[in-house]
Amino acid sequence: MELQDKEPTISIDIEMLGFKNVRRKLVLRTDKGSIALDADISLYVDVDSSRRGVHLSRTAEALLEVIEERYEAKTIEEYLDAMALKLLEKHEYIKRAIVNAKLTYYIEIEYHGIRGLEPIEIEVEVERLRNGERFWKLSVGVKGITVCPSAKESIASMLNQNIEIAPSHMQRVVLKGRIISRGNFIGIEKIARTLFNSVSAPTFTLLKRTQEAKLVLEAHKKPMFIEDVVREAIWNIGKEIKSFDKQTIIEVEVESYESIHPHNLYAYKKTTLEQLIELGL
Template identity: 25%
Template sequence: MVLADIQSQYDHRNLDIDRVGIKDILYPIVVKDKKNGKQSTVARINMYVKLPHNFKGTHMSRFVEVLNNHRTNIALESFKGILDDLQTVLNSEEAYIEITFPYFIEKTAPVSKLPSLMDYECTFVGISSKDKKDFTVSVKVPVISLCPCSKEISDYGAHNQRSYVTIKVRYKGMIWIEDLIEIAESSASAPIFSLLKREDEKYITEFSYDNPVFVEDIVRNAANKLLLDERVTWFEVSSENYESIHNHSAYAVIARDKRGG
């Protein structure tokens, strides 16, 4: 018995659909790790294609088939193959993938030297069509920011808070997630750790006090490092400071295309 293929039937409304597919599927993946070679994690994945006006629908099951075929080798280098397969299997002009996952790094406390794991939110995005191939990697990094103005005018202490620095890049060659995390952490007042003993807490508190930064300083510090990195061809760096003395955040962003033109 031949089952009807409703999705491939003609649609009379004459409207292309920009993106259609599956959203928020949880899937185990393996990504490259600078220290250990590979790291297993679980990602939330969005996969879409462009649907021509003459087709009623796309074939949703084929997205998962493509994903399953590549699940042991999902990295920025393999994105082109995944996108090409999506375009071929779904007969589409354009394919889009967004993969967001926690990435873990072992960090050592500054004084006690105790190890612990820190998680960072990372996102890979790939878009492929006959006219363009576009790939970006981004990482969201928690840091400490301590206010220079508060330090200057106060007799005791200074207000400080957790901030999130998000760095998104296009690049050539190979760029490691760890490299982007280091840029973000070194641009703020101090990094954050999962495990700190009292001697570590004292060190981080004093270190951040000695390195006060506005939200503007954070994005400028990071942007300067990205401008000097020859692997990076385009970047966007933002910082959101969750102000401890206000009921709102402070925010700044810098974007630059280093390719010219």
Template identity: 30%
Template sequence: MLKDVQNEKDLRNIPLKHVGIKNLRYPIIVLDKKNKIQHTVADINMFVDLPKDFRGTHMSRFVEILNNFHFKIEPKTIKEILDDLKKSLNAQSAKIEISFPYFLKKEAPVTKIESFLEYKCGFKAYDNDKKYNFYLVVEVPVQTLCPCSKEISKYNAHNQRAKILIEVETYELIWFEELIAIAEHSASSPLYTLLKRPDEKHVTENAYENPKFVEDVARDVALKLKEDKRIKWFKVEVESYESIHTHNAYACVDSLTL
């Protein structure tokens, strides 16, 4: 028998809130609204609490438990993963963070040529004996065009890529696609992977006719999320990679401030 060092008694009398593994690259299968499932590769963080009298946790068990679910990751299985973590590691609480590229096929606005666009999606969940919290996360690339620049400039207005990060806690199922649509409709313009000249003309002119600060985008997203009765809590962050500044522009709102 090999000595179990992790289970040695620790006399420093300090409990740890989170111990576990970070940045595990792992193949997963997630639900896709149109195609039912989508295969992707995730970055996964998994943690449990550690009582004050245990020296360490058993790191191998985190991956062993994940393996038991045969790569399928969805809200139901995430709760089961956390339950198994607590049971296997004698923990009172467990936490998981999963982030992965999620691809949707998207039509160009004029020519209707299709191409895939990558979004960054994920899940977060925390479970203890008293409460379970589960969150959906999407990060959506968009375009913003500055209203001030348009107003004061004779010829044009500066525009740039931006990203919208939405995190929600819900009462029932919401698809990534729904949150992505809210984000894209709240920006000056969506982004596309493949555009021909007629498409470029449309996107450029559409953004010019729809100028927005990051503050505008954050508020417009928040209004749409607030109207959705399936959403219990939300947070919105908008960051614009400014084209005429060396810094980024940023705005944030969550439902507790409304």
């Protein structure tokens, strides 16, 4: 009997044991060809109170075998789900497996005729139970712009201007949406676009002068406090996943990098799909 298979001195179970942030390249097959993304992958299994440990080399084997077998998979979640299943296969003594990946992803966005391939930060996690149950966590972070409604209103009053054309200060915001669900998974790009639509305007890597002017003008047509951003984002996400299990959890957080203050602003909301439906979603 190997050491890991023996009973521990203290019979306490361990919820998660494994490798954290293993950097690997994942190749995705898309309509526009293959793309390679660097991901930090974490793989965990539980340890029963009757075991001293697990055979961690099997965890490494699960990771590498899936990457080789799934070369050019269609989605990130396909890779992770296959890894979780492989962990359950190789570690016959575990009850659950968790696989998590963090990476920078790129999507094409369009805003009033302005187009760009823009980076988003994503975190995807799958938890597979021995009884067949599966849980997903998806976190997507985008960068956008907000226009201050308060300053806009004050300037319009001071200059006796139409509020629609009154200027205001703008700031860059980082908006993150997170979904925790049983069984269901929604596309990364769909949630990213939902978040981009929940700010005054998205940010773009490249803007020519006329595009820059158009972006600023269009953003001023949708002034928002970060409170507005949180509420709109959580409502919009709810509409996208209305068919999911009613106990699905939705979290939204936004940090605003203030342009006229030496500090940042932050807002956060956590709710369930059921609570949003009760509000009339």
